[in-house]
Amino acid sequence: MSERHLNIKSLVMYYRTLRGEVKAVDDVSFSLPKGETIAVIGESGCGKSSLAKSIIRLLPRNVSVYKGAVLFNGLNLMDLDEETFTKEIRWTKITYVPQAALNSLNPIIKIGDQMIEPLLLHQKMSKGEALERAAKTLKAVGVNEAFLHHYPFELSGGMKQRVIIAMSLLTNPELMILDEPTSSLDVLTQANIMNLLKNIKRELKISMIFITHDVSLSSELADKVAVMYAGQVVEFSDAETFYKNPLHPYSQKLMESVPTLRTDKKLGFISGSPPSLLDPPKGCRFADRCPFIFEKCIKDPPIMHLNEGFYAKCWLYEKE
Numbered sequence: 001m002s003e004r005h006l007n008i009k010s011l012v013m014y015y016r017t018l019r020g021e022v023k024a025v026d027d028v029s030f031s032l033p034k035g036e037t038i039a040v041i042g043e044s045g046c047g048k049s050s051l052a053k054s055i056i057r058l059l060p061r062n063v064s065v066y067k068g069a070v071l072f073n074g075l076n077l078m079d080l081d082e083e084t085f086t087k088e089i090r091w092t093k094i095t096y097v098p099q100a101a102l103n104s105l106n107p108i109i110k111i112g113d114q115m116i117e118p119l120l121l122h123q124k125m126s127k128g129e130a131l132e133r134a135a136k137t138l139k140a141v142g143v144n145e146a147f148l149h150h151y152p153f154e155l156s157g158g159m160k161q162r163v164i165i166a167m168s169l170l171t172n173p174e175l176m177i178l179d180e181p182t183s184s185l186d187v188l189t190q191a192n193i194m195n196l197l198k199n200i201k202r203e204l205k206i207s208m209i210f211i212t213h214d215v216s217l218s219s220e221l222a223d224k225v226a227v228m229y230a231g232q233v234v235e236f237s238d239a240e241t242f243y244k245n246p247l248h249p250y251s252q253k254l255m256e257s258v259p260t261l262r263t264d265k266k267l268g269f270i271s272g273s274p275p276s277l278l279d280p281p282k283g284c285r286f287a288d289r290c291p292f293i294f295e296k297c298i299k300d301p302p303i304m305h306l307n308e309g310f311y312a313k314c315w316l317y318e319k320e
């Protein structure tokens with residue numbers, strides 16, 4: 001594998017709640033070479049957004065455990081104090097489009113003023129310079145710079161999402177984290193935003209973590225795939241291999257549930273539901289729903305290394 005730009009090692013993040021600890025990110029590891037996109041896929045509640053927040057360090061107050069390593073160009077981001085992290089990493093080298101970001105634009109502040117705020121604050125630009133950068137970036141995402149003087153309510157959903165993507169591009173980041181960036185858009189607008197992301201990837205060579213529950217959408221952008229299930233990555237793979245031949249039984253079920261137009265193959269579904277993250281099973285977390293379950297699965301499967309750093313967390317891939 002080429003240079004590891006992002007290397008996540010044994011990342012753990014739990015929330016404290018009245019009912020106990022929610023093990024939202026539970027020993028997650030993967031790496032991503034520079035300029036590539038990793039799709040993080042999995043069912044609702046499996047911990048995708050929690051993983052994103054753990055990387056960008058936007059953690060709510062009730063986080064009880066936060067440990068492991070997030071190496072970015074060799075530097076462990078978890079060792080940085082909050083001031084250094086804010087100044088040098090968050091919204092500069094790493095940017096983040098949160099889930100449901102469409103609602104995050106302030107309705108009473110003009111687009112331009114919202115866009116330039118981080119540039120004035122973190123990059124110490126003059127207002128003129130910042131506005132110039134904002135206009136250029138808006139143009140790059142296909143929005144006329146005249147919209148700098150508009151309020152968010154004057155924009156369609158697709159335009160707002162372009163503005164939000166532009167905001168995350170303003171600082172020429174090395175890595176963008178996009179959490180379900182198209183989930184509330186209609187299919188045509190969704191396709192336009194996906195094309196925009198593909199252009200950004202091709203032309204600006206920015207690495208991306210693309211979070212989605214939509215497997216077919218993920219295939220449009222991914223170079224690598226991480227499949228999450230119940231707080232863990234159960235398969236980490238090269239995209240080309242993954243979409244042809246997913247290995248983990250959960251990944252296989254996910255792929256079977258993707259509708260295709262060209263075959264009359266029956267759509268698969270995954271019976272049952274994921275375990276509670278308050279008290280996940282001691283053995284394999286997918287055991288209750290797995291068609292291949294066997295005796296060994298009562299023990300927690302370790303990561304079974306395949307080629308080039310890829311893995312499946314399943315006893316089926318234990319080497320003799």
Ligand SMILES: Nc1ncnc2c1ncn2[C@@H]1O[C@H](COP(=O)(O)OP(=O)(O)OP(=O)(O)O)[C@@H](O)[C@H]1O
Nearest residue numbers: 015017022024043044045046047048049050060277
């Ligand atoms: N602030 C919080 N406090 C306590 N539990 C939380 C908090 N945020 C998320 N959770 C819980 O952590 C688990 C993982 O949630 P998360 O939002 O990361 O999942 P997700 O994969 O992003 O889901 P979705 O696809 O619905 O966005 C869920 O059980 C969720 O209820």
Ligand code: SF4
Nearest residue numbers: 284287290297314315
């Ligand atoms: S470890 Fe066992 S139960 Fe879990 S996915 Fe693999 S075969 Fe299925």
Ligand SMILES: [Mg+2]
Nearest residue numbers: 048049050099
């Ligand atoms: Mg989420």
